[in-house]
Amino acid sequence: MNRRAPETEADPTSPDPSKNSLPAPGITMIGAGYVGLVTGTCLAKLGFDVLCLDTNANRVAALKAGRSPIYEPGLEALMERQVAEGRLRFDTFEPKGVAHADFVFLAVGTPSLPGSDQADLSQIFEATRMVAPQLRAGACLVVKSTVPAGTNSTIRAIVAERRPGLAFSVVSNPEFLREGRAVADFLRPDRIVVGCHDDAGRAGMERIYRSFVDQDVPVLFTSPENAELIKYAANAFLAMKVAFANEVSDLCEAAGGDVRDVVRGIGLDARIGPRFLEPGPGFGGSCFPKDTRAFVDIGRRLGRPQRLVEAVVAINEDRKESLSSRVADALGSCAGKTIAVLGVAFKPDTDDLREAPALRLIPALVEAGAEVRFYDPQVAAAGVAELEGALQASTLAAALEGADAAVLLTEWAEFRMLDLVSARRSMRGATFVDFRNLYARDTMGKAGFLYHPIGSAPLRDLPLLPEGIAASRRVSRAVRDGRVAMG
Ligand SMILES: NC(=O)c1ccc[n+]([C@@H]2O[C@H](COP(=O)([O-])OP(=O)(O)OC[C@H]3O[C@@H](n4cnc5c(N)ncnc54)[C@H](O)[C@@H]3O)[C@@H](O)[C@H]2O)c1
Numbered sequence: 308m309n310r311r312a313p314e315t316e317a318d319p320t321s322p323d324p325s326k327n328s329l330p331a332p333g334i335t336m337i338g339a340g341y342v343g344l345v346t347g348t349c350l351a352k353l354g355f356d357v358l359c360l361d362t363n364a365n366r367v368a369a370l371k372a373g374r375s376p377i378y379e380p381g382l383e384a385l386m387e388r389q390v391a392e393g394r395l396r397f398d399t400f401e402p403k404g405v406a407h408a409d410f411v412f413l414a415v416g417t418p419s420l421p422g423s424d425q426a427d428l429s430q431i432f433e434a435t436r437m438v439a440p441q442l443r444a445g446a447c448l449v450v451k452s453t454v455p456a457g458t459n460s461t462i463r464a465i466v467a468e469r470r471p472g473l474a475f476s477v478v479s480n481p482e483f484l485r486e487g488r489a490v491a492d493f494l495r496p497d498r499i500v501v502g503c504h505d506d507a508g509r510a511g512m513e514r515i516y517r518s519f520v521d522q523d524v525p526v527l528f529t530s531p532e533n534a535e536l537i538k539y540a541a542n543a544f545l546a547m548k549v550a551f552a553n554e555v556s557d558l559c560e561a562a563g564g565d566v567r568d569v570v571r572g573i574g575l576d577a578r579i580g581p582r583f584l585e586p587g588p589g590f591g592g593s594c595f596p597k598d599t600r601a602f603v604d605i606g607r608r609l610g611r612p613q614r615l616v617e618a619v620v621a622i623n624e625d626r627k628e629s630l631s632s633r634v635a636d637a638l639g640s641c642a643g644k645t646i647a648v649l650g651v652a653f654k655p656d657t658d659d660l661r662e663a664p665a666l667r668l669i670p671a672l673v674e675a676g677a678e679v680r681f682y683d684p685q686v687a688a689a690g691v692a693e694l695e696g697a698l699q700a701s702t703l704a705a706a707l708e709g710a711d712a713a714v715l716l717t718e719w720a721e722f723r724m725l726d727l728v729s730a731r732r733s734m735r736g737a738t739f740v741d742f743r744n745l746y747a748r749d750t751m752g753k754a755g756f757l758y759h760p761i762g763s764a765p766l767r768d769l770p771l772l773p774e775g776i777a778a779s780r781r782v783s784r785a786v787r788d789g790r791v792a793m794g
Pocket residue numbers: 337338339340341342343360361362363366400414415416417430433434437451452453454482483484485486593594
C-alpha cells in the first residue's frame with residue numbers, strides 16, 4: 308500500500324519572517340490529527356516556530372520518525388522540510404510545552420457523544436484544563452476545533468478560574484479545510500474567520516494571518532459566537548446541497564431523467580453554482596455527519612429547531628441504509644454472490660473511514676449472505692470492526708477477479724483509469740453498481756457490463772407518458788439495433 312501521498316502543486320505562500328520585525332511568535336498546537344497536523348505544518352511553512360503536542364504516543368512516535376500518521380497529499384513532504392529547517396517539532400503532551408508559547412491552538416476532536424446528536428466537548432475542556440496552569444501572560448488560546456456557540460466563553464472561564472489575574476485572550480478560529488485537499492485548502496482558503504472580543508486577540512490573529520491578508524484572502528473579524536455558528540452553518544449548508552442532489556437523483560430515476568444533466572443544468576445558474584451537487588452514496592467523513600447532528604441538537608436546545616438540517620440528517624441516514632438493497636435490486640439477490648467493493652474511504656485522497664458509507668454497506672451485504680472483498684488504495688482496514696466479515700484485497704485486479712458484481716463507492720483516480728474490458732473479462736458476473744457515476748454508460752455497455760449508475764432510469768423503465776412512449780420506442784429501437792446496452 309502506498310502510504311506516501313503525492314506532493315501538491317507549489318503554492319505562492321512562502322515563509323517571510325522578515326515581514327515581522329519581532330521574532331516569529333512561538334505556537335503550540337494541541338492535537339496533531341487532521342487539523343492540528345496540517346495547521347501546524349502550514350504555520351511552520353509560513354515561518355512560525357511550531358511545537359505539536361498530542362496525547363497519542365503512537366501518533367507522536369510516527370511523527371518523530373518523519374511519517375505522517377494520516378494520508379494527505381503534500382503533507383509528509385512539507386512536514387519533512389519544516390522539521391529539517393527547525394521550525395516544526397512534535398512531542399507527547401507535557402505542560403511545559405505550553406509555557407513559552409505566544410499562541411496555543413486547540414485542535415482536538417469534537418465527535419458526537421455516543422448514541423446522541425450532541426457534540427462531545429470533553430476533549431476540548433480537558434485540553435484547556437491541561438494547558439491552563441502553564442499559559443504565559445499575554446498568551447492567546449486559539450480554538451480551531453468545531454464547537455457550539457458559547458464554548459469559547461466556557462474555555463475562557465476555565466482558564467480564568469485556574470489562573471486568576473492572568474492576562475490572556477481566547478479566539479475562535481474555525482477551520483474549513485477538506486480532507487484530501489487539506490494543505491492546499493489551508494494555504495489558499497476562501498476566507499479566514501476570527502471571533503474575538505478583545506484587541507490583543509485580534510492583533511495576535513492579524514499577525515498570524517498577515518501573509519494571507521497580503522494575498523487578499525478575506526478575513527472576517529466577528530464575535531466568538533458568530534465564528535462558532537459560521538462553522539456549523541457552513542457545513543450544514545454544504546451537506547444540504549449534497550442531500551438535495553441525492554434526492555433529485557432518486558427523482559431522476561423515477562422520472563426518466565439523468566441526474567448528471569439535471570445538476571449540470573442547475574449548477575450553471577450562478578446563484579446556485581456547480582459544486583457539492585454530485586449525488587453519491589450519502590455523505591460521510593469526520594465532519595458533515597457529526598456537525599449536522601450537532602447543529603440539529605443546538606437548534607433543539609435553544610428552542611429553534613433547524614428543520615431543514617433535521618431533514619438532511621434523516622435523508623442521509625436513509626440513503627446509507629438503502630445502499631445494500633440497491634445492490635440487491637441490481638443483482639437479484641446478494642446471497643451466495645461474490646461482491647467486489649471498490650473504495651471504502653469516505654472520499655478519495657484520504658485514508659479516513661469515519662462514518663464512511665462502506666461501513667454501512669459492507670456489513671449489510673455480509674448479513675445478506677454475500678462474500679465481500681473490498682479494495683481501497685489507501686485505507687488500512689485491519690481491526691475495523693464493521694469490515695471484519697469481509698476480505699481486504701491488496702489490488703484492484705484481485706478484488707475483481709471472479710466476482711459476480713462490482714460496487715463502486717469512492718471515486719479514486721485509480722478507478723477512473725480502470726481497463727474496463729479486462730475488468731469485465733476477469734469477473735464472473737457483469738453487474739456493476741456505480742454509486743459515484745464515474746463512467747459513461749455507453750462505455751460500460753461496450754465493455755459488456757450491466758451498468759447501474761445512480762440517478763438515471765434503467766432504459767426499460769422509461770415512463771409511459773405520450774412523450775415517454777416516443778422516447779421508449781426510440782430506446783427500444785436503439786437497444787434492438789445494438790446501439791445501446793441495457794444497464
Ligand atoms: N478533519 C477535518 O477535515 C476537519 C476540518 C475542519 C475542522 N475539523 C474540526 O477540527 C477538530 C479536530 O478534528 P480532527 O479531524 O483533526 O481530529 P482527530 O481526531 O484527527 O485529531 C485530534 C487529535 O487530538 C489529540 N488529542 C485529544 N486530546 C488531546 C489533549 N488533551 N492533548 C493533546 N492532544 C489531544 C488526539 O490524540 C488526536 O490525535 C474537530 O473539532 C473537527 O470537527 C476537522
